[in-house]
Amino acid sequence: MTSKKPLHTVPVPSTSFTTEAYFDGQGSSPAIRFGYGKNGTKHQGGIKFSHVLAVRTRSERCCTAWHIDGAYDTLVEVEGSSWVEEMRADTAEQWRNKWAMHHYMIYLDSAGCFEVVAESWEPF
Numbered sequence: 001m002t003s004k005k006p007l008h009t010v011p012v013p014s015t016s017f018t019t020e021a022y023f024d025g026q027g028s029s030p031a032i033r034f035g036y037g038k039n040g041t042k043h044q045g046g047i048k049f050s051h052v053l054a055v056r057t058r059s060e061r062c063c064t065a066w067h068i069d070g071a072y073d074t075l076v077e078v079e080g081s082s083w084v085e086e087m088r089a090d091t092a093e094q095w096r097n098k099w100a101m102h103h104y105m106i107y108l109d110s111a112g113c114f115e116v117v118a119e120s121w122e123p124f
Contacts, residue, residue, distance in 0.1 A: 004076040004105070008123055011045055012036045014073050014109040021046075021111040023055055030055070031124070032106065032114050047075055047106070051099045051119035053087050058113040067113040071105050075121065078103040087117050 014021065019035035024046075031048035058067060070076055078084075081103035088096055099119040107113045 002078050002080045002082075004070045005079055006070065006074050006076050007104070007121070008047065008075040010034075010036075010073050010106075010108070011043075012038055014111070017108070017110075018042065021108040021114075023057060023114055023116075025052070025055065030116075030118075032108075032116075034108070034111075045124060047104075047121055047123050049104070049116050049118035049121050052116060053091070053101060054083070054117040056115045058115075060110065060112045063107065063113050067105070068107045071107040071113070073106070073108065075104055075106045078105055078115075081117075083115070084117055 017034045017036050021032060021034040024031050024033050029048045030052045031046045033046040036043050036045060084101045084103045088101055101117055103117055104121055105113060105115045
């Protein structure tokens with residue numbers, strides 16, 4: 001059975017983002033990126049991930065209550081994830097246990113749900 005463990009809440013509500021949130025898989029720091037204003041100053045923020053193994057996104061219209069509850073504006077870890085087990089089973093044996101695999105998920109208004117299997121995360 002899966003459960004969601006809250007890890008991090010974005011600095012402002014996603015309804016207040018000044019740019020649409022998106023997943024940027026380019027470069028050495030794959031991340032969910034977004035712009036926002038706070039105290040009259042523009043900021044670029046997001047959540048970067050290390051050792052990304054898989055990513056999937058769902059538009060708002062394809063999200064169920066499960067994708068939203070507890071994950072709205074909050075990065076959660078999906079514990080007991082069948083997706084992590086699938087990725088581990090499909091990974092070549094020499095790489096299978098090289099890094100920890102965690103299933104991270106966040107729902108952001110107007111962007112939908114982002115899911116990432118990665119070793120770790122860090123806000124910026």
